[in-house]
Amino acid sequence: MHVPLSNPDSDAALLDLLTGSERPTAKTILPRRDAALDPLLIAAATASGPHVTRNHYQHDFFPGVMLPQSEGSWDWTKFTGDDASTRTERKRLAYVSRQAPRRQRLGLDDTQGGKENASPLSPAENLPTSHQKKRRSSLAQVTDERLRNPPTTQPESTRSVHQSLAPLEVKCMARTRIPTPHGPVFLHIYHNNRDSKEHMAIVVDPAQFSGPPAPDAPPHIRSRTLDAVWSADETEMDRITRGAYVGRLSPTSRVSSQAPEGLASALTVPRDHSHPAQQVTGLSNAIPSPLIRIHSECFTGETVGSMRCDCGEQLDEAIRLISQPITIPSQSVSSPSKTIAGRGAVVYLRQEGRGIGLLSKIRAYNLQDLGHDTVTANLMLGHQADERGYEIACAILRDLGLGNPDGAGESVRVLTNNPDKVEALEKEGIRVVERVPMIPRSWKSRNPHLVDHAASLQVDDARVEGATLIGGGAVHGEDLDKYLRTKVLKMGHILPLWLDNPEQ
Structure with a gap:
């Protein structure tokens, strides 16, 4: 029309x-x-x-229309606009990454994308079919190559970036008493200069409630950075609030670790690097080294109660084992044996999913449901089988006076089935005198003659108290058995395979 x-x-x-x-x-x-x-x-x-x-x-697009004092606001014929030659370029801020591109860290080239989401199982819908096939083929080759030769060392690009960083420093920001089903523990919150995560240390040392250690008792497990003087004007209440206190806090008992002077010196002697011999004075050689565990965060196992892994069970078992009383045999016929409270620490690292993060971990679970194991699923997502690091954990142990290589701290016994973890601790200078196995509770119940704790797992549908959602019970099921088998057969964990024959 x-x-x-x-x-x-x-x-x-x-x-x-x-x-x-x-x-x-x-x-x-x-x-x-x-x-x-x-x-x-x-x-x-x-x-x-x-x-x-x-x-x-x-629409009144003239800038000066609403400004009466501006020339040209009423007479538009006099409006000339801004002179392009007098304009100044807006300052652009350049972002400088402190880590290498992911494709370099994974050893991939540009054709493979180098992205976490670049999975062979989920190509983009809008890509040409030929490109999809090419991308799927190249990623499959990379996955197969990584399965045949899994990376065991950090890529050169990442190592060079870490070498350029300042020396690692950790600082305990707060400490408090936490009652648990296994007894009281001291929860320590740590900051560091490498990441923005708040790593933790769960210290089991109830002897601290009685004040300074006795001459014939082991030193207390305390944080050196927490007990240090942070500023000249800090008050005793400032120190107590962050947890730098001795004994047990109460409305009538509030003594910071600096007062009185004699008490403060008694607390700092065991960590005085200039007098390493003092820390063993009066101690019996029969007292075992503190029992520790380096534990990585697992939201699904500890909070949700997932039975795909035994992480929640391991955390509870570690606290339970460390809290067990220690019997010191008598040194002579006339002196009786002595029992002291259990002592040690769990260093809790915020490394979800062996360091790949919760998002990738959930995606890996879906790949496991498709038939892949935990190692293959990580590799298919572009990760290493295990991307965890233990530098921060070792720094936390040294801050607690544990495993120091210069003789100022105690050697440690490590609760783990992973020989790579022990090797990583020793490379950082931690003195490990024994590896204590972490046998899954479901496997213990099949071999009750091996452990005394197996009897508590035989209760009928009654919840056993514990520190995580799984409590003191045992994780079991087909998913767990497959997960544990993979850790033994592909990751070298030291565990007997009792799944097929419980009598072995």
Whole structure:
């Protein structure tokens, strides 16, 4: 349908009204002008110059229109705009990454994307079919190669970045008493200069409630950075609030680790690097080294109660074993045996899913449901089988006076089935004198003659108290058995395979 551009009669009437000598009255009625294009506005815009369009009239695009003091705000013919030669370029901030691109860290090239989501199972829907096949093939080759030769060392690009960082420093920011089903523990919160995560240490040392250690007792497990003086104007309440206190806090007992002076010196002697011999004075050689565990965060196993892994069970078992009383055999016929409280620590690292993060861990679970094991699933997502690091954990142990290589701290016994973890601790200078196995509770129940704790697992549907959602019970099921088999057969964990024959 043809739409006329204008009504000649209405345009003529409007032109007479605008240019005529007689002023319009209130009763002046003009015919409607319903043209699709308004020729008068087009004519006015054309007469104003090529830089003005009808939209300038409709929307007031002139910057000075609303500013009466600005030249050209009322007379648009005087508006010249900004001089392009006088404009200054806006400063652009450049982001400098402190880690190498992912494709370099994984040893991939640009054709493979190097992204976490670049999985052979989920190509983009809008890519050409030929490109999908090429991408799927290249990623499959990379996955197969990583399965045949899994990376065991950190890529050169990442190592060079870490070498350029400042020396690792950790600082205990707070400490408090936490009652658990296995007894009281001291929870320590740590900050460091490598990441923004709050790693923790769960210290089992109830002897601290009685004050300074006795001459014939082992030293207390305390944080050196927490007990240090942070500022010249800090008060005793500041120190107590962050946890630098001795004994047990109560409305009538509040003694910081600095007062009185004799008490403070007694606490700092065991960690005085200038007098390493003092820390063993009066101690019996029969007292075993503190029992520790380096435990990585597992939201699914510890909080949700997932039975895909035994992480929640391991955390509870570690605290239970460390809390067990220690019997010191008598050194002579006349002296009886002595029992002291259990002592040790669990260093809790925020390394979900062996360091790949919770998001990738959930995706790996879906790949496991498709038939892959935990190692293959990580490799298919572009990760290593295990991306955890233990530098921060070792720094936390040294801060607690455990495993120090210079003789100022105690050697440690490590609760783990992973020989790579022991090797990593020893490379960082931690003195490990024994590896204590962590046998799954479901496997213990199949071999009750091996452990005394197996009897508590035989209760009928009764919940055994514990530190995680799984409590003191045992994780079991087909998913767990497959997970443990993979850790033994592909990751070198030291565990007997009792799954097929419980009598072995």
